[in-house]
Amino acid sequence: MSSASSDGMALSLLVVDDEPDLRTLYELTLVREGYALDTAGSVQEALACLQRRPYSAVITDMRLPDGSGLDLLHWLESQGRDEKTLVITAYGSAENAVEALKAGAYDYLTKPVDLRQFRQVVASALGRQPQKLAPAVPAVAPTKLPPLPQSALQPQAPQQLPPVKERQQLVKGLPLAAVPTLTALSRLAGKSAAIQELRSLIEKVSRSMAPVLLQGESGTGKELVARAIHDSGVRARQRFVAVNCGAIPEQLLEAEFFGYRKGAFTGANEDREGFFQAADGGTLFLDEIGDLPLAMQSKLLRSIQERTVRPVGAVAEASVNVRILSATHKDLGAEVAAGRFRQDLFYRLNVIQLRVPPLRERIEDVPMIAERVLERIAADAGVSPVPQLTPAALAQLTRYGFPGNVRELENLLHRALALSGGEWIDADDLGLPESLLDDSLLGGLSSADDFEPEGGVSIKNSFGHDKAPNELPTDLARFLDDVERDILLRALTQHRFNRTAAGASLGLSLRQIRYRMARLGVTADEAEQSDDQA
Numbered sequence: 006m007s008s009a010s011s012d013g014m015a016l017s018l019l020v021v022d023d024e025p026d027l028r029t030l031y032e033l034t035l036v037r038e039g040y041a042l043d044t045a046g047s048v049q050e051a052l053a054c055l056q057r058r059p060y061s062a063v064i065t066d067m068r069l070p071d072g073s074g075l076d077l078l079h080w081l082e083s084q085g086r087d088e089k090t091l092v093i094t095a096y097g098s099a100e101n102a103v104e105a106l107k108a109g110a111y112d113y114l115t116k117p118v119d120l121r122q123f124r125q126v127v128a129s130a131l132g133r134q135p136q137k138l139a140p141a142v143p144a145v146a147p148t149k150l151p152p153l154p155q156s157a158l159q160p161q162a163p164q165q166l167p168p169v170k171e172r173q174q175l176v177k178g179l180p181l182a183a184v185p186t187l188t189a190l191s192r193l194a195g196k197s198a199a200i201q202e203l204r205s206l207i208e209k210v211s212r213s214m215a216p217v218l219l220q221g222e223s224g225t226g227k228e229l230v231a232r233a234i235h236d237s238g239v240r241a242r243q244r245f246v247a248v249n250c251g252a253i254p255e256q257l258l259e260a261e262f263f264g265y266r267k268g269a270f271t272g273a274n275e276d277r278e279g280f281f282q283a284a285d286g287g288t289l290f291l292d293e294i295g296d297l298p299l300a301m302q303s304k305l306l307r308s309i310q311e312r313t314v315r316p317v318g319a320v321a322e323a324s325v326n327v328r329i330l331s332a333t334h335k336d337l338g339a340e341v342a343a344g345r346f347r348q349d350l351f352y353r354l355n356v357i358q359l360r361v362p363p364l365r366e367r368i369e370d371v372p373m374i375a376e377r378v379l380e381r382i383a384a385d386a387g388v389s390p391v392p393q394l395t396p397a398a399l400a401q402l403t404r405y406g407f408p409g410n411v412r413e414l415e416n417l418l419h420r421a422l423a424l425s426g427g428e429w430i431d432a433d434d435l436g437l438p439e440s441l442l443d444d445s446l447l448g449g450l451s452s453a454d455d456f457e458p459e460g461g462v463s464i465k466n467s468f469g470h471d472k473a474p475n476e477l478p479t480d481l482a483r484f485l486d487d488v489e490r491d492i493l494l495r496a497l498t499q500h501r502f503n504r505t506a507a508g509a510s511l512g513l514s515l516r517q518i519r520y521r522m523a524r525l526g527v528t529a530d531e532a533e534q535s536d537d538q539a
């Protein structure tokens with residue numbers, strides 16, 4: 006065990022490898038980057054270091070004489086420690102790398118370690134840029150080192166390519182350098198159990214470099230989730246490049262992904278970066294990955310594995326540091342079985358899979374999403390104040406199955422906003438024929454799947470539907486009021502805000518439900534009208 010330069014301010018690293026020569030090489034490389042570091046040759050030595058003090062990151066070889074790098078990862082996890090972890094695996098052992106990422110490693114490197122990549126990955130884990138100059142070859146290079154790729158020992162080539170031009174039809178969304186004012190995570194509206202779980206998974210996976218595959222129907226919010234993963238991680242200030250793989254003509258795929266050099270083909274009048282270079286340091290989101298032709302799948306796999314790209318017409322490869330997120334509405338497992346998707350690429354992309362559920366499975370989120378979407382589209386259209394949905398319109402929305410998911414809700418509200426022209430959007434403005442509505446959608450929810458208005462208090466949050474109550478409310482009266490308000494709203498929504506019917510379904514007279522609504526501040530202008538007419 007040894008200790009190197011200890012500058013009090015430097016970020017501290019623990020490097021674990023049983024090969025003394027490799028430890029020296031990593032140490033020389035990292036000390037030049039300004040890190041303070043300790044080294045250890047075994048799991049036991051590493052644990053002794055970790056018990057003495059915290060580190061910013063731990064870099065460990067997978068195979069150690071008295072155990073595995075995974076033992077360290079599991080120990081750190083069990084202790085709730087904050088260290089970022091990087092794992093070094095033997096070349097070609099994809100299973101190990103995947104296992105390490107699943108165990109919480111930030112990233113992995115394969116042997117023989119490319120030192121330039123090594124510096125980049127360590128810097129990326131710690132949210133820094135690597136030092137400008139590449140480390141020189143160690144003056145007394147240890148003799149027993151594994152062969153290093155030549156590129157690892159040369160200063161990094163200066164950036165020669167011009168900045169990427171935005172290709173709107175392919176690269177969707179924000180201008181590349183824009184910093185969103187509202188994070189994607191906060192734009193992801195909804196309080197259903199499914200969305201709460203998704204939100205906590207987003208926060209978890211955003212801490213690592215592990216590839217994430219988002220699976221879900223069209224329009225469910227996969228791209229928004231991908232942006233939320235990017236926004237919540239250390240790459241938030243770098244670019245998020247979203248690519249619709251299905252929208253690129255097959256013959257242009259390679260040039261679009263990897264860039265090209267001037268003269269590489271007719272019309273290549275200048276050097277141009279590809280998506281990988283544009284996303285360097287940040288995140289590359291590959292939407293509709295299932296639409297990528299097989300030949301391109303092989304090239305993509307190679308770039309992901311080697312972390313290098315070779316622009317069309319270039320001789321040399323350039324290293325890139327990109328986090329890959331991908332999405333599909335297809336069942337990629339079935340695509341693999343049918344021979345249309347490479348199994349090894351599927352394996353690479355699918356380290357973590359997140360399912361974004363269709364809107365009909367979380368219909369209780371519709372009021373909140375509708376409110377959020379209306380705010381956004383009204384602001385875009387310069388409409389103020391933001392129109393509100395009448396209770397009847399809301400009730401109608403929660404009886405519709407939304408085959409086109411949130412995107413369909415958005416389009417419907419766009420149209421309704423234009424049609425209503427006032428401060429209220431009514432059921433008629435939505436243009437949803439009665440034949441398409443289904444009462445069982447909201448009514449079919451179990452009592453655990455609360456319908457919950459924005460700002461409401463979740464019964465589930467306090468009492469967890471699948472476990473016994475474990476937390477006592479601190480204000481019983483308020484808690485019971487919240488429960489009652491929630492039940493009233495659900496009954497009113499189910500009965501299209503007809504108070505007589507809603508009251509009857511709860512064993513209350515019209516007078517009683519009126520009294521309770523007034524006491525709890527539940528208003529339903531529309532309901533009053535329909536009751537008065539009755």
Ligand SMILES: Nc1ncnc2c1ncn2[C@@H]1O[C@H](COP(=O)(O)OP(=O)(O)OP(=O)(O)O)[C@@H](O)[C@H]1O
Binds near residue numbers: 192225292
């Ligand atoms: N929970 C949500 N809250 C607010 N807006 C949402 C939510 N989910 C999706 N949206 C909005 O709905 C629209 C469609 O979402 P998005 O493009 O992310 O879906 P997608 O699954 O990637 O679609 P596709 O598969 O067609 O590419 C976007 O404008 C997005 O901002």
